[in-house]
Amino acid sequence: MVSEKGETVVEISHLEKRFGSFTALRDVSLRVGKGERIVICGPSGSGKSTLIRCINRLEVPDKGRIVVDGVELTDDVKAIEGIRRNVGMVFQQFNLFPHLTVLENCTLAQIWVAKKSQAAADKTAEHYLERVHIPEQKHKYPGQLSGGQQQRVAIARALCMEPKVMLYDEPTSALDPEMIAEVLDVMVEFADTMTTVCVTHEMGFARKVADCMIFMDAGQIVEASDPKTFFTNPKSERTKLFLSQILEH
Amino acid sequence: MFFSFRNGILSVAAAVFLFWIISSLVNWFFLDAVWFGTIEDCRLHQDGACWPFVGVRFSQFLYGFYPSAERWRVNLVLGIFFGAIGLLVYERMPYRSKIVIFMLCVFPLFAWFLLRGGVLWLADVPTGRWGGFMLTLVLASVSIVASLPLGILLALGRRANTLPFVKAFCVVFIEFWRGVPLITVLFATAFMLPLFMPASVNFDQLLRAMVGFILFSSAYMAEVVRGGLEGLDRGQYEASDALGMSYWQSRKRVILPQALKIMIPGILLTIIGLFKDTTLVLIIGLLDFLGMIQAGIADPRWGSPNVPFTGYAFAALVYFCFCYSMSVYARYIEKKYSEGRDRR
Ligand SMILES: Nc1ncnc2c1ncn2[C@@H]1O[C@H](COP(=O)(O)OP(=O)(O)O)[C@@H](O)[C@H]1O
Numbered sequence: 001m002v003s004e005k006g007e008t009v010v011e012i013s014h015l016e017k018r019f020g021s022f023t024a025l026r027d028v029s030l031r032v033g034k035g036e037r038i039v040i041c042g043p044s045g046s047g048k049s050t051l052i053r054c055i056n057r058l059e060v061p062d063k064g065r066i067v068v069d070g071v072e073l074t075d076d077v078k079a080i081e082g083i084r085r086n087v088g089m090v091f092q093q094f095n096l097f098p099h100l101t102v103l104e105n106c107t108l109a110q111i112w113v114a115k116k117s118q119a120a121a122d123k124t125a126e127h128y129l130e131r132v133h134i135p136e137q138k139h140k141y142p143g144q145l146s147g148g149q150q151q152r153v154a155i156a157r158a159l160c161m162e163p164k165v166m167l168y169d170e171p172t173s174a175l176d177p178e179m180i181a182e183v184l185d186v187m188v189e190f191a192d193t194m195t196t197v198c199v200t201h202e203m204g205f206a207r208k209v210a211d212c213m214i215f216m217d218a219g220q221i222v223e224a225s226d227p228k229t230f231f232t233n234p235k236s237e238r239t240k241l242f243l244s245q246i247l248e249h
Numbered sequence: 250m251f252f253s254f255r256n257g258i259l260s261v262a263a264a265v266f267l268f269w270i271i272s273s274l275v276n277w278f279f280l281d282a283v284w285f286g287t288i289e290d291c292r293l294h295q296d297g298a299c300w301p302f303v304g305v306r307f308s309q310f311l312y313g314f315y316p317s318a319e320r321w322r323v324n325l326v327l328g329i330f331f332g333a334i335g336l337l338v339y340e341r342m343p344y345r346s347k348i349v350i351f352m353l354c355v356f357p358l359f360a361w362f363l364l365r366g367g368v369l370w371l372a373d374v375p376t377g378r379w380g381g382f383m384l385t386l387v388l389a390s391v392s393i394v395a396s397l398p399l400g401i402l403l404a405l406g407r408r409a410n411t412l413p414f415v416k417a418f419c420v421v422f423i424e425f426w427r428g429v430p431l432i433t434v435l436f437a438t439a440f441m442l443p444l445f446m447p448a449s450v451n452f453d454q455l456l457r458a459m460v461g462f463i464l465f466s467s468a469y470m471a472e473v474v475r476g477g478l479e480g481l482d483r484g485q486y487e488a489s490d491a492l493g494m495s496y497w498q499s500r501k502r503v504i505l506p507q508a509l510k511i512m513i514p515g516i517l518l519t520i521i522g523l524f525k526d527t528t529l530v531l532i533i534g535l536l537d538f539l540g541m542i543q544a545g546i547a548d549p550r551w552g553s554p555n556v557p558f559t560g561y562a563f564a565a566l567v568y569f570c571f572c573y574s575m576s577v578y579a580r581y582i583e584k585k586y587s588e589g590r591d592r593r
Pocket residue numbers: 019024042043044045046047048049050051
């Protein structure tokens with residue numbers, strides 16, 4: 001399962017992020033290799049979202065360097081837009097565009113950002129909607145779908161841009177329990193071929209796909225190891241405590 | 250028992266009061282009114298409306314002092330204007346968006362050249378001769394149409410945290426115009442604007458009033474639009490950013506379509522307010538609809554106690570019809586979107 005760490009897709013070094021006087025990230029470094037699948041977990045408020053939102057600059061870090069696909073993130077708006085094209089993101093709250101149909105949600109950025117033709121965009125969208133198992137809903141509006149279906153559309157929407165990395169920020173935490181599996185199944189399917197950074201507490205999923213497990217607490221990476229070591233023999237006490245809490249139920 | 254007794258009394262009292270109001274209105278407007286004849290008839294029957302006054306003056310109320318021979322131009326413009334509105338209210342109208350674009354981009358220029366004249370073989374009609382309801386409509390529609398895009402830009406600017414100068418400008422602009430009464434704005438643009446302009450620029454009174462209206466109304470529109478922008482879930486901004494959309498792409502395709510939909514009722518209410526506010530141009534000497542009616546009332550040949558009442562009642566009726574239909578439409582749209590399939 002462990003991929004050969006050849007090409008680097010995301011390189012984060014000595015990242016620091018403050019919200020006012022509160023430090024949400026302190027000295028975080030992380031390297032994501034091509035094809036690698038990283039799962040991040042940790043207690044709420046530990047800075048997981050902040051970390052992955054820095055990768056596509058939804059948050060602007062205060063210190064440190066982030067290089068995505070060979071391009072360093074700066075204030076250059078055009079460069080950021082270029083990086084965002086190559087980084088897909090799936091949010092906890094889906095954030096589909098409610099005024100557009102499922103198909104239009106998937107074609108919008110293809111047409112206006114990637115400048116594809118309508119026909120080509122439709123074709124790609126249909127391909128990915130098929131792969132997330134909702135081709136028949138394409139003319140509905142997001143409001144007409146269940147949470148699980150909406151999240152799968154959100155995954156398809158991100159994949160339609162054919163990104164080099166996929167970021168998932170707790171993609172199943174807003175879902176009713178019976179819908180979690182359908183979303184995780186889709187994620188597992190794509191994780192095989194896609195560099196993935198996923199914040200989640202779904203440890204079953206993590207065991208299945210992760211090449212590297214990361215545990216964060218209080219804005220720092222406390223532990224980073226392969227899943228086997230991580231689950232059976234964690235080094236830090238905080239990781240042990242966290243795992244015992246999360247695996248208990 | 251006690252409550253129903255009291256409710257009963259109140260209902261009866263309300264019914265009696267309503268009946269009294271309605272019957273006296275009906276009497277005054279219709280039954281006791283003078284429908285045909287001259288001012289002599291009105292002077293004889295003073296306890297009802299004097300409709301001949303409105304009949305005789307009607308074309309002035311509508312056209313102001315626009316030359317009679319050229320009034321077909323006004324008719325043509327009004328015909329297209331109301332025709333287009335009629336078509337647009339019907340939602341399944343084919344080419345709806347094309348009609349909107351035509352009405353916003355082509356029609357205003359067309360209307361201006363047609364009404365103003367002085368091009369081709371069309372005789373020149375200076376704006377000083379425009380008046381009446383036509384002037385009201387010109388003022389209201391120009392300031393409405395111009396204030397919406399300006400308001401959107403101001404609202405976006407006010408939220409542009411990464412551009413502090415733009416933001417500061419928009420905040421100052423909006424708060425300044427919202428803090429000043431419209432009358433002051435009109436006086437200022439009418440009498441002070443020329444002081445800042447080179448003497449060679451001949452800025453006519455109507456244009457000055459329009460500038461005042463547009464500045465004023467765009468500030469109000471901006472606040473309405475800002476409400477819509479702020480009402481939108483932050484996730485919508487983030488999702489469009491995360492897809493690599495540029496600022497303007499995301500505003501145009503994701504943010505504004507949703508924000509404006511939320512704000513349609515607010516925008517329509519602002520438009521209604523603006524429509525009524527146009528009557529204030531009276532004080533800078535423009536004779537709009539209400540101005541023409543007042544001018545008619547002031548005419549000593551039509552001196553009779555029921556003439557002013559009739560004039561103002563007619564003005565109220567016309568303004569009410571326009572504003573009420575706009576507010577019915579606003580409520581219809583509001584209902585439609587709040588029950589809409591794509592609510593979230
Ligand atoms: N926009 C913000 N403004 C202020 N504080 C924030 C903001 N975003 C996150 N935080 C704070 O930063 C910390 C880390 O947040 P987050 O990265 O969302 O944690 P996690 O995703 O691990 O639960 C939290 O304490 C949170 O309150």
